[in-house]
Amino acid sequence: MTVKHHFLSALALYASLTFSAQAFPLTVGNCGLEQTFSEPPERVVTVGQHETELLLALGLKDRIAATSVWFGPLPDALAREGAGLKKLADNAPSFESVVAEKPDLVLAQYQWHIGPQGEVGTREQLTSLGIKSWISPADCVGKSVTSASNGDGARTTPFTMTEIRHEVSALAAIFNVPQEGEKLNRALQTRIDEAKKRVDAQPQKPLRVVFWFSSARLNGDPWVAGDYGAPGWIGKTLGLKNIITSHDEWPAVTWEHIARAQPDIIVIADMARRLYPADDVAVKKAFLERDPVTRNIPAVQKGQIVVVPAMSLNPSLRNVDAVEIISRALATYQAQP
Structure with a gap:
């Protein structure tokens, strides 16, 4: 050069x-x-x-x-x-x-x-x-x-x-600071590799997953992750099947559609933001457990609801955090009788 x-x-x-x-x-x-x-x-x-x-x-x-x-x-x-x-x-x-x-x-x-x-x-x-x-x-x-x-x-x-x-x-x-960049990238890859090993150690059929960020109205259509955004990469990295096949990053999808897909795992975003009621994790969980459509979803009945930082579901360094958190939850689920 x-x-x-x-x-x-x-x-x-x-x-x-x-x-x-x-x-x-x-x-x-x-x-x-x-x-x-x-x-x-x-x-x-x-x-x-x-x-x-x-x-x-x-x-x-x-x-x-x-x-x-x-x-x-x-x-x-x-x-x-x-x-x-x-x-x-x-x-x-x-x-x-x-x-x-x-x-x-x-x-x-x-x-x-x-x-x-x-x-x-x-x-x-x-x-x-x-x-x-x-x-x-x-x-x-x-x-x-x-x-x-x-x-x-x-x-x-x-x-x-x-x-x-x-x-x-x-x-x-x-x-x-090129050396700091190289060091950070190596650390990210090491964490990803370790999370994949954690999941690969207990192989099973691909689990179906949906990622719920928030909703403009709690009883309305939730914003869930398409399979081309960061959650799509997270799911593929861990061998999960995203039930939402959309190129939109956060399409609004009906709960009826989600329930018909029978997700085994629901990943929900935790954030300090309070623009909408569904920004609150406790509100999300209460809705899933009481709503007549959502309470019969396998993930809800089995308690397989994983909470991750909202930042970890949008393209960022924190995507690796989500991979780690979900991989640990998967290991726990797989260890259950």
């Missing part, structure tokens, strides 16, 4: 590039926008918990000026490191509050926050102020989100952790 390094967003190129210290200026392609970094960013605002956790995992707390969009607490491994981080908002911050932090980089987990119709603002607005931006590639690579919609969208190709590993390597290069 020449002194000016190019880091393009195509997955094939991601995999082939390596970075060394002081590889600047660095030109990076990300979700359709190419930007050149003359040096590592010093002040960052994160719009999305995944991006906050990724920087913490890379040892970059001192670069985080402020955070926003929180689904719940930090994982135990990052709780101490992330103590005292400034929060602009638990949900979407205002554009003015982001700019007031004088960031040189804004990291967003989702296009609907920083995108063509960004709830917070657009990348063009940030660029006009001399602020660079980054959207997690998992929210644009192999995914279609219309410019007129701020929804989750549909995936054209199944999500895999490869996309997260590529993001780890990319941000490690941008912040000039």
